[in-house]
Amino acid sequence: MKASVNFTLRQATIDDAPLFYSVIARTMRDLIIATWGVWDELLVQRESYEDSSSPNAQVIQIGDVSVGVFTVERFPTYIQLEQIYLLPKYQRLGIGTRLLNSLISEASQSQIPVRLRVLAVNSAKMFYEKFGFAVTKATSDFLYMEKSP
Numbered sequence: 001m002k003a004s005v006n007f008t009l010r011q012a013t014i015d016d017a018p019l020f021y022s023v024i025a026r027t028m029r030d031l032i033i034a035t036w037g038v039w040d041e042l043l044v045q046r047e048s049y050e051d052s053s054s055p056n057a058q059v060i061q062i063g064d065v066s067v068g069v070f071t072v073e074r075f076p077t078y079i080q081l082e083q084i085y086l087l088p089k090y091q092r093l094g095i096g097t098r099l100l101n102s103l104i105s106e107a108s109q110s111q112i113p114v115r116l117r118v119l120a121v122n123s124a125k126m127f128y129e130k131f132g133f134a135v136t137k138a139t140s141d142f143l144y145m146e147k148s149p
Contacts, residue, residue, distance in 0.1 A: 004094030005062055009070060012057035019059065019066050020048035023085040034121045035141050051083065060086065060095060070099055078146075079107045081116040100131055107149055114147045 012020070024044060033039050051057055051071065060068035068086035072079060081103060084096055107114045116133070118124050120143050125135075128145050137144040 004098060005090075007060055007062050007067070007095050007098075009058040009060060012052045012054070012059050012069065012071075014049065014053045016057075016059055016066070016069075017045075017049045017052040020052045020057075020069055021045055023069055023087055024048060026088060027085050028119075031119050031122050035119050056082065060090075060099075062090065068095070072103065076112075078112050079103055079114045081114060096127070100128075104131060104147060107147070111149045113149060116145050117142050118145060119143075 021044060024047075029039055032044075051069070054071060056073050057069060057071045059066050060070055067090040068084070070084050071082035073082060074080075081100075084099060086095060103114050114133075115136075116128065118128065120138065120141060125143055125145070128147075131147060133145040133147045135143050136146045
């Protein structure tokens with residue numbers, strides 16, 4: 001892994017829908033096709049629009065360049081990591097590690113778990129396991145993972 005780069009987070013807006021689409025298309029298209037056999041262009045565009053307008057969605061930036069998306073929902077009894085997608089050029093720079101460590105620290109202080117869902121075919125499972133996440137449920141499409149405090 002390269003040295004960690006400085007980045008900031010800002011609230012996502014509907015104007016970020018093309019970024020959400022681009023990040024998902026570039027990082028998840030092959031995994032989505034491997035899981036469901038098809039890439040539904042209209043569905044992904046609609047979901048990108050919806051996701052970008054979520055109050056829980058943030059854009060990851062390096063300087064003034066938008067490089068990824070980060071969506072987290074906070075509940076009284078757990079934190080749900082919904083999305084952490086980085087454009088390929090900005091992966092393996094320590095950004096995901098810092099974001100995940102921050103969530104784990106927040107959850108630990110509140111004595112609640114962090115939960116996430118990953119496509120079963122996604123090698124990101126190994127990334128999450130390095131942080132102590134364990135599979136709590138598996139379906140043919142998804143692995144549900146949790147890190148207890």
